Amino acid sequence: MNTKKTNYSFIGIAFIILVFGIIFVPKIVDRIQGNDVIRTESRSKNVSVDSEGFVSDLMFLNINGNPKKVPSFSFKNQNGETITNQDYEGKVYVVEFFFTTCPTICPRMNKNLVQIQNTFTDFEDFGVASFTINPDYDTQDVLKAYAENYGITNPNWHLMTGDKETIYELANVGFNIYAGENPNVEGGFEHSGNFALIDKNGFIRSRKDDFGNPKIFYKGIISEVEKEDEDGETEEISMLKEDIAKLLKED
Known part of the structure; x- marks a missing residue:
């Protein structure tokens, strides 16, 4: 039984x-x-909750567990137009802080940016945001002449000026790109030669370093032709171009 x-x-x-x-x-x-x-994958931690569809392998800069977004800003550009962060929505763009009388790194940075501009001439959703750290001198007319001299033609490349303290806060806090006055250095100002890369949703993006962390910024001083500087630092303009192309493909 x-x-x-x-x-x-x-x-x-x-x-x-x-x-x-x-x-x-x-x-x-x-x-x-x-x-x-x-399926939950490790890369999903790097995907913005605001993004849908295709997302590249580029990382987000996370602050306290949240992807860092570009703060709100509003300045006048070289054409006298008011430009805000909302004008860059839906666009991939590169951010720099510079000044027109810079005798050292700025000319090299902007020549590299012009070369990047010319690489992406067919993309209406690519732009550049250049903020002067010497707004007392860099008026609308000065910035306009500077843009013409360097061959800046992209309608989404805005050279912006405004309140000095607001610009410095945007650089040092908003983007963590150092900028400040220093009468002891050539030109009277010192700043980082780095570029920040922003995606279509306004998030700071970059590729991984050798340890799996976001690189955060791209070196903007060394050109592709130079390949490396006297200290052995390698160029990152080619890397930046590759990553711009990736973000342009994102939805």
């Missing part, structure tokens, strides 16, 4: 499994095909 009961139990369990497979497995497959069931 015990043997028969055991056999009946096995038969019952097998029948339940068979019914479950017939009824529920096709539904689970349908959910997976319909993207209702999504």
Whole structure:
């Protein structure tokens, strides 16, 4: 009697499994095909909650667990127009802080940016945001002449001027790109020669370093032709171009 009961139990369990497979497995497959069931992968931590569709492998700069977004700003550009962060929505753009009388790194930075501009002439959703750190001198007319002298033609490349303290806060806090006055250095101002890369949703993006962390910024002084400087630092303009192209493909 015990043997028969055991056999009946096995038969019952097998029948339940068979019914479950017939009824529920096709539904689970349908959910997976319909993207209702999504596998959690490590890269998903780098995906913006505001992004949909294709997202590249470029990382987000996370602050306290949240991707850092460009803060709000409003300045006058070289054409006397008021430009805000909203004018860059839906565009991939590069950010720099500079000044027109800079005798050292700014000319090199902007020559590199012009070269990048000319690489992406066919993309209406690419731009550059240049903020002067010497707004007392860099008026609208000065910036306009500077743009013409360097061959700046992209309508989304705005050279902006405004309140000095607001610009410095935007640089040092908003983008973590150092800028300040220093009467002891050539030109009277010192600043980083780095570029920040911003995606279409306004987030700061970059590729990983050798340790798997975001590089955050791109060196803007060394050109592709130079390849490296006297200290052995390698150029990152080619890297920046590659990453701009990736972000332009994002939805």
